Amino acid sequence: MRVIVVGAGLAGLTLAQGLRGAGIDVAVYERDDPLVRTQGVSLHVDDRGTEALRACLPSAHAAMVEATMGGPREQTLTLSEVDGALTVAGAQPSDGVAGRARPGRQVHRPLLRAVLLTGLEDVVRFGAEFTRFEQRADGTVRAWFADGGTDTADVLVGADGIGSAVRRQYLPHARVVNTGRRMLMGATALRAVADTGLLELIGHSPASVRVNGTMMVLGALRFTESPVAARQRWLPALPLNAVAQVEDYVMWALPITREQLGSAGSPAAVWRRAKELTADLPPALRSVVAEAWPDSTRALRGGTIPPIPGWPAGPVTVIGDAIHLAPGFGGNLAMRDAHHLCESLVQTYHGRLDLIDAIGVYENTMRRNTFSAPVATKAGA
Ligand SMILES: Cc1cc2nc3c(=O)[nH]c(=O)nc-3n(C[C@H](O)[C@H](O)[C@H](O)COP(=O)(O)OP(=O)(O)OC[C@H]3O[C@@H](n4cnc5c(N)ncnc54)[C@H](O)[C@@H]3O)c2cc1C
Known part of the structure; x- marks a missing residue:
């Protein structure tokens, strides 16, 4: 099984770490170059984020994050x-x-990102802007990039944040409200x-x-x-x-x-x-x-993304801010999405669940957990 992840933010990198750890072939495409600073300086990580990091990261990575959290x-x-x-x-x-x-506890965001990138040097391609995808007759998905390059996989995951190009093509009726x-x-x-x-x-x-x-x-x-x-x-x-x-x-x-x-x-x-x-x-x-x-x-x-009605599962899916926004705790939701999607795809990898059913299981859980989530709190500072 091969998975393409668009976006090397919290969601995309947590997912990539989990898939890599399970032996699944994964490629991450990130538009920015590696030195671009991420949103904000620190992040309030609660039980959802901590559980996702423990589940998806190698134990030394998770230990590094926890050792450097605030009180x-x-x-x-x-x-x-x-x-x-x-x-x-x-x-x-x-x-x-x-x-x-x-x-929860406070985490230094650039440090978390550096930990998430460690060990994925051969998996993440920076300066690669995703532009569109095409679902192919054999069930695979082909992704296109701004430089004209393409890649093909069994699954395409949009982890490309609020302006998600994957969401805009896949779920064009989802709106971002300023x-x-x-x-x-x-x-x-x-x-x-x-x-x-x-x-x-x-x-x-x-x-x-x-x-x-x-x-x-x-x-x-x-x-x-x-x-x-x-x-x-x-x-x-x-x-x-x-x-x-x-x-x-x-x-x-x-x-x-x-x-x-x-x-x-x-x-x-x-x-x-x-x-x-x-x-x-x-x-x-x-x-x-x-x-x-x-x-x-x-x-x-x-910004906010009003919930949209459910959609039939397919080989394309979205996680994190690409599908729901919560400024005070969206990072926790993004990492939890990555955790749940990773668990589902690992089931498929081991032959225990059909691929599209696995994506459907993730999407149902994500919609249940986040489309009814309360509005943002002020935990971000
Ligand atoms: C001020 C502020 C404070 C916050 N505080 C907290 C907090 O304390 N706790 C918390 O849990 N959450 C907090 N959040 C929310 C949190 O920052 C987000 O929910 C989280 O970063 C979402 O992660 P993500 O991976 O889904 O998206 P992002 O972090 O936005 O990552 C998306 C990635 O995709 C890349 N990308 C975009 N388009 C393309 C493309 N076409 N091709 C390739 N790559 C692309 C982007 O460059 C980016 O690297 C806060 C948000 C804000 C604004």
């Missing part, structure tokens, strides 16, 4: 300003109930704000604060084990540059409207806008923004 995040704090000082005004349990985040919301995000070294008292206040918990109509969400990532030491212990094959100069930091986000963002586009302009928008916040929070790594600051668009 447990079991509640979401609400901060407020009292007499000019920040204080904790409330705490909600992270229990996954009623749209609240599930408990919510008009924007998220300004950045990251700041912990040492740069160590004297503000903020870090003692929030510990490992995500926290939000609203002052004069401006909302800010933040969370600290203190690596449980130093990434350099963890690499040495668990995954020496991981490129050294994935761990060198990685330090504890606080990630912050400002949910705003398109109008509030204005024309700011470059990281420097977005950072300036973030400083303007936080001018009324308490000094500790202003420092977090003012001391941010300028090129980590960016503005992201909010």
Whole structure:
């Protein structure tokens, strides 16, 4: 059995690791080059993501990810300003109930991606933009790429994110709706704000604060084990540059409207806008923004994909953001899709399930789990 995966994001790489580990022939095609930075700096990984990583990755890879996670995040704090000082005004349990985040731990996103790529060097082709597919009479699928190249396989998986070209051709009635919301995000070294008292206040918990109509969400990532030491212990094959100069930091986000963002586009302009928008916040929070790594600051668009009716299974399928969006926990859903699809395809590989039935089993589970999922929470920071 041969599988083509379009997209080397969280979903595509988790799937590729799982298939590779099971001995299945897999090829990943990624449009960007390997140095393009991924969305956001850190990721709240809950039980769904952790279970998928444990199931799909070699054990040393999974151990590397877990060793470098931040501490447990079991509640979401609400901060407020009292007499000019920040204080904790409330705490909600992270229990996954009623749209609240599930408990989890923070992961440094570029490090997770580097771990996911380790061992797949001969499987992932960068700079390869998928353009279309053709279902062939013999049941196989042929994929076409922007450079005119093609590849043929038994299964084509669209793991190509929100703008998925696979979804646009396969399920053209699925729509991406722009919510008009924007998220300004950045990251700041912990040492740069160590004297503000903020870090003692929030510990490992995500926290939000609203002052004069401006909302800010933040969370600290203190690596449980130093990434350099963890690499040495668990995954020496991981490129050294994935761990060198990685330090504890606080990630912050400002949910705003398109109008509030204005024309700011470059990281420097977005950072300036973030400083303007936080001018009324308490000094500790202003420092977090003012001391941010300028090129980590960016503005992201909010979108959603309304659920669509079920479709008959075939040799083409979609996983992750290509079929459902959840800004606060979509990465967990993406990795869980990869896990479930991998399990189904392994059944086929071992002759226990017809291929199309296996894809149908995955798609039914994915639709049941995600098309009724609650709207995004603020666990992302
Ligand atoms: C601000 C923000 C914060 C978030 N925080 C969290 C969080 O804390 N926890 C969480 O679980 N989720 C979070 N998410 C959601 C999470 O980032 C996404 O759900 C996740 O990245 C989806 O993974 P994916 O692999 O499906 O898609 P992507 O990560 O988008 O990967 C798709 C890949 O496909 C490639 N590609 C696209 N088109 C083509 C093509 N035509 N040919 C070849 N390759 C192509 C892209 O270059 C990309 O590498 C957050 C999202 C945002 C925006």
